[in-house]
Amino acid sequence: MRQSSRARIAGGFEHVPHTWRRGRQARRRRRGALLFALLLGAAAPAGAELAPGTAGAPGATRITAEAVSTFMELARRQEAAMLRGDHARAAELAGDMVVTLISAYPAVFTPRGELTPAARRRPPDVARLLADAEERLGLAATRLGDYATAAEAFARAQLLAEAFGPQPPAIVAEKAKRVGYAYSAAGRPVEAEMWLRRAASAAMLAPGTPDTAALGARRELAQFLIDLGRAAEAEQILLDNLSALARAALPDRAETAAQLETLALAYRAEGAHRAAADVLERAVALSRQPGGAPGPRTAGLLSALAAAQQAAGDYAAAEASWRESLRATSVAGGARDPVYAMRLKGLTEVLRTRAESESRPPAIDLFGFGGTDELEDIEEPIGR
Incomplete structure (x- = not known):
C-alpha cells in the first residue's frame, strides 16, 4: 500500500512527539555549544582564515547576546509546540528562528537564507543552526499539509548541510527524496523529479554492487515517472534494477518483489x-x-x-x-x-x-x- 504524502515526506518523523523527545537533549547540547562559541567568538585554529560573518572575523557581524537569547527561547517554544501537536504555532516559531539568524548574520546569509558567495568558501557554524531551523520549519509545514513551504525549507536545509562537505550518500538520498516528495505533493513535478533523481544518484554505490537502498531510491523515482505518465522511462529503470538484483550474490527477495510490483504498474499504465x-x-x-x-x-x-x-x-x-x-x-x-x-x-x-x-x-x-x-x-x- 502506498504511503500518504505526509508519511513519505516526514520519513522517520511520523511519530513526531516520540522522535523529538528521544533526541531533544542531544540537540540542545549541540545547539548550546554552537551558540556559546558564536557568542564568545571562539578562537579559530592557528593560521585559519575566518569566513566573513563569523564571530571574530574582520568586518563580521558578531551574534549578540540578545540574538542568542531570542534564538534559544524560540527553539524551546518551537519544540514544545511540536510536542503538543500545535503545528501551526511550531511552523510560525521555526520561521522566527530562521529570521533571527538571517538578521543577525547579514554577511553570511542572503535574505533568502542562502550562503553568501564569501561564506560558501568556508561556511561558519551558524549555518548549521539555520539548517536545523529550516528542518523544523519543513517538518511543521508537512504536518499542516503546506507542502510548498515544506519543500523549500527542506531544500534549503539540505543545501546548507552540504556546504560543510560531502555527506554519507545514504543521508543525502533520504533527505533529497524527502524534498522530492514534498515538491511532488506541492504540485511542482519539475523540482520533484530533479530531487528524486538526485536521491537516486546519491544512493548508488560502486558499479556492479547492487544496494537495496540505492535500488529502492531508483524504484521510487520510477514510481514518480509512472505518476507523470512516463511509464516507458520507468520501465527501463525498473528492468535495469531487476538485472542488478539478479546479479547479486544474495538477491534481496523483498526488494525484488517491490521492483516487480512497480514494474507491473508501468505495464498496466501502458495497457x-x-x-x-x-x-x-x-x-x-x-x-x-x-x-x-x-x-x-x-x-x-x-x-x-x-x-x-x-x-x-x-x-x-x-x-x-x-x-x-x-x-x-x-x-x-x-x-x-x-x-x-x-x-x-x-x-x-x-x-x-x-x-x-x-x-x-x-x-x-x-x-x-x-x-x-x-x-x-x-x-x-x-x-x-
Whole structure:
C-alpha cells in the first residue's frame, strides 16, 4: 500500500512527539555549544582564515547576546509546540528562528537564507543552526499539509548541510527524496523529479554492487515517472534494477518483489495487463515465507495480481487470486482489516463480470468452505 504524502515526506518523523523527545537533549547540547562559541567568538585554529560573518572575523557581524537569547527561547517554544501537536504555532516559531539568524548574520546569509558567495568558501557554524531551523520549519509545514513551504525549507536545509562537505550518500538520498516528495505533493513535478533523481544518484554505490537502498531510491523515482505518465522511462529503470538484483550474490527477495510490483504498474499504465500479471505472479512467489505461507506483503500483491488478471480478461484466475488475497488478509489482520472490505468488493466485481460473460446468476463462495450466497446478500455488509 502506498504511503500518504505526509508519511513519505516526514520519513522517520511520523511519530513526531516520540522522535523529538528521544533526541531533544542531544540537540540542545549541540545547539548550546554552537551558540556559546558564536557568542564568545571562539578562537579559530592557528593560521585559519575566518569566513566573513563569523564571530571574530574582520568586518563580521558578531551574534549578540540578545540574538542568542531570542534564538534559544524560540527553539524551546518551537519544540514544545511540536510536542503538543500545535503545528501551526511550531511552523510560525521555526520561521522566527530562521529570521533571527538571517538578521543577525547579514554577511553570511542572503535574505533568502542562502550562503553568501564569501561564506560558501568556508561556511561558519551558524549555518548549521539555520539548517536545523529550516528542518523544523519543513517538518511543521508537512504536518499542516503546506507542502510548498515544506519543500523549500527542506531544500534549503539540505543545501546548507552540504556546504560543510560531502555527506554519507545514504543521508543525502533520504533527505533529497524527502524534498522530492514534498515538491511532488506541492504540485511542482519539475523540482520533484530533479530531487528524486538526485536521491537516486546519491544512493548508488560502486558499479556492479547492487544496494537495496540505492535500488529502492531508483524504484521510487520510477514510481514518480509512472505518476507523470512516463511509464516507458520507468520501465527501463525498473528492468535495469531487476538485472542488478539478479546479479547479486544474495538477491534481496523483498526488494525484488517491490521492483516487480512497480514494474507491473508501468505495464498496466501502458495497457499491458497480461505482462503485469506475469511479473506480479513472480512478486507473489517472492513474498511468501518458507513453506509457502503468506508474508506481510502477500495479500496486497495478490490483490494487485487479481486486478491485473481481471483487466486482462482472465476472470477465473482473478477470482482465485482475490480468494487467496482474502485468506491472506484474514491471516494477517482478520476480517476487521480496513482493506478487507475493499478486497471483498474486488471479488464480488470479478464474480459479477464472470457471471455476465457466462450468462449465469452471480454467486459467491468466499473461502471455499461450501455453500453459496447471492451476490446481493453480501454487498450490504460491505457498505457498513
